[in-house]
Amino acid sequence: MESSxxxxxxxxxxxxHARILAMILRDPEIRLxxxxxxxxxxxxxxxxxxxxxxxAGYLTRVxxxxxxxxxxxPGTLFRHPAEGRHEVADLLHLLAALDPPADAAGHPDGDHGERDPHG
Known part of the structure; x- marks a missing residue:
């Protein structure tokens, strides 16, 4: 049976939301x-x-x-009950370790994406 x-x-x-949180983890001084x-x-x-x-308590801004x-x-959990007992940090560290998006490469300090995403 074919489906059209x-x-x-x-x-x-x-x-x-996950992308932005990972980008913030990678560079806490990132511009909006x-x-x-x-x-x-x-x-x-x-x-x-x-x-x-x-x-929602996933980040603070000063x-x-x-x-x-x-x-x-640190220690925040996923919002959906299916993953609710797991920390979002595991996913964020995976995403933050990826190469930064090409659009965000023009960081004014010249070091965008070179910070250690693990701290």
Whole structure:
């Protein structure tokens, strides 16, 4: 039996929330502009995701002069009950170890992506 339905191609395995959290783990001084570029979303959408993550306790944000410094909260668990007993850190370290997105390579300090993602 043949199906004429087109394959669904508008989904990805990793959400923008996970991408942004991994990018922050890789570079706690990353700019919102670079988060947006790395996820190919608007700065407003990136800001909303950072706010979601902060409100849910996955990260903290502290202002240092004109820049934000982010810190991923250790020990946080996945939100879905199927993975709820596992820490998100395991996934984040895998994602953070990947090469940074090409759009985010223009970090002003010249060291974007060269920080040790494990601390």
């Amino acid at each position: 339905a087109e394959p669904r191609s508008n989904w990805t395995f990793v959400t923008n 502009r670079d988060l947006a570029g790395g996820c190919q979303i608007t700065e407003r959408a990136a800001q909303a995701i950072v706010t979601d993550l902060e409100s 202002r240092h002069g004109r820049r934000n410094h982010y810190e991923v909260t």
